[in-house]
Amino acid sequence: MTCPCDPNNTYENCCSIAHKNIKAVKTAHQLMRSRYSAFVMGNIDYLQRSHHSTQRPSRKEALEIEQWSKTVKWLELEIVQTTLGVEKDFMGTVEFKAFYIENNQEEVLHEHSRFCKENGHWVYVDAI
Template identity: 40%
Template sequence: MDELLGSSCPCGSDESYRVCCGPFHRGESQARSAEELMRSRYSAFAHGDADYLFRTWHPRTRPDDVTIDPRITWTGLEVIDSVAGGPDDDRGEVEFKAFFESAGRADSLHERSRFERRAGRWFYLDAREDL
């Protein structure tokens, strides 16, 4: 992962991975909003960081094990809508499209994710994909 630190961040910001989502993945800081957590989770999928995905998944809804399919290449992220999920909220929702390639075919995932803050930290709760 060190070779990726200077590259642009997969979450779509204009920042490098080193200063954008890298600090979250390395445990140096916490997401300040539901959207920031969603973007950092997308970057974790793109970088193959299953440990970060597990750590940021709400304990009530997370699976026993989180794995990342190595046959999927994540190619882009478009945030469509964000509801609540700010510094004064305990819940939030983020709708997005995540673009990927698998088996040489381009595809996308359209999802509205729900997030919950516990003890000052944001966690991914669950998602609705029937949009």
């Protein structure tokens, strides 16, 4: 199976590694890609685990996100730019575009996301 975040890579060699062990994620960029794949696959547990503890959606909100993610057809992820967020950093940002189809209309989620390390691994904080 190809990886949702990169059709030139297999899921097993890409985001599966992060989904199985979040501590294996070395950069904010890698976390962003693994979160996109989790949205595509409806992996709400990983989305919750990879969200900063102070910003994490409630269980009800998480279920709504999961339901929504399953109603759209995800098309592709485009990373626009990253700032910091490498293994030695504590914080970083990733600007991305996630393309999808909802109600027969192509949409794009364009976000500049902030990431930091919490408990020794990268997590999503918020959109800036």
